[in-house]
Amino acid sequence: MESMTVGQKDLTRNTQTLAEMREIIRRLSRIIEISVTLNSTLDRDRQLNFILEILADVLDCEAASIMLYDEKRSELIFSAATGSDPAELAKVPVPLEGSIAGTIFRENRPMLINNVAEDPRHFAQVGEQVRFQPRSLLGVPMRIRNKTTGVIEALNKRKGKFTEKDAQYLYIVASQAAVAIHNAELLGALQHAYNELSQLDQLKSNFMAIASHELRTPLGLILGYASFLQEQAHGELSQHASMVLNSALRMQTLVEDMTNMNLLKVGSAQLAPSKLAIQHPLQAAYEAVKKTAEAKGLELSMNLPQRLVYVNADREKLELVFINLMNNAIRFTQSGGQIQVRAQSISNEAWVEVSDTGFGIPLDELEKIFKEFYQVEDHMTRRAGGLGLGLAIARGLVELHGGRIWAESDGPGQGATFKMVLPEA
Secondary structure, X not given: OHHHHHHHHHHHHHHHHHHHHHHHHHHXXXXXXXXXXXXXXXXXXXXXXXXXXXXXXXXXXXEEEEEEEEXXXXXXXXXXXXXXXXXXXXXXXXXXXXXXXXXXXXXXOOEEEOOHHHOOOOOOHHHHHHOOOOOOEEEEEEEXXXXXXXXXXXXXXXXXXXXXXXXXXXXXXXXXXXXXXXXXHHHHHHHHHHHHHHHHHHHHHHHHHHHHHHHHHHHHHHHHXXXXXXXXXXXXXXXXXXXXXXXXXXXXXXXXXXXXXXXXXXXXXXXXXXXXXXXXXXXXXXXXXXXXXXXXXXXXXXXXXXXXOEEEEOHHHHHHHHHHHHHXXXXXXXXXXXXXXXXXXXXXXXXXXEEEOOOOOOHHHOOHHHOOOOOOXXXXXXXXXXXXXXXXXXXXXXXXXXXXXXXXXXXXXXXXXXXXXXXXX
């Protein structure tokens, strides 16, 4: 009989150990669910509420709450809670002095109290506000990067009392809650920075739109009077009128660049595509810039295929692309240099190349030159004028057409080639 009694005791002990192990595995499994949720959503409120629901289940308690430290008010504010309305709890800030949560935060240590009503540090106003009376409490500080950010509490153990093992579980959950809050703060800061950048970008677009609009009227008057004077005047006065007219034309180009760039930025550059031979806008662009090239002493030549190469494109905007590419070559090529424009059909694609013998482009600048307002030369010492918008506009319009554009160069002093490809119609 004695051996049977020992065997029964061993069996009972093994059964209890197995039950405890199962309970530990269940709790750890629930805690792992928190990590899965943290990786599946960036909604902080959803994360914290889920964390507290898991915590209440793992510790078998009636309620749980998270309080975060408010640096401005030097108080703890309820951020999430189960068993009570978080909005109502948020109306009752918890002082650092004269409260159990405040003591946990200030002393940076856990507290286990199984008879809250008799503790002199109990802050009763919270319970009175939400009509929830805590009997037992387990709380630990929440920390992120060696900084205490708040307190997490479990209230009213359903069976028995809170234990040190419960405190260990609570520490794990507190770490996960701190990570969720920290990630939410980072996301908020990132969103704030993005909003500020968007506002700055909008201000820039507004400025470009207003500036180009306000400049058009006086510029039109200057062009009109300068043209009239050039036709009517003679000798030195005619030369002065020509200088004014050339300067006004240059300013007109800058205003048009600003207008077109702004249209691209705000997404208003609507295309009106039709089937057209790419030779036509190329020829029009060539005629538009030919005099400028001749005035600078440049040899501008164009080689087009006899067979018409058709594309679906907005003729006006495609012509603007070619004008910008040719003007860019003219601007960055010294007097006596050469500029060649070629077009051809390759594998059902229309290829256009604009090559020059100009300043060339460093290898690390080949992509940067397509950014708006960017130029390889320093803005204080550069030899070429312009706002640095021509290539940015060209790329934006080419991409709107479903094409691609890039630059090639062997380096400074080696000239450059700009290649543009559009799908054939």
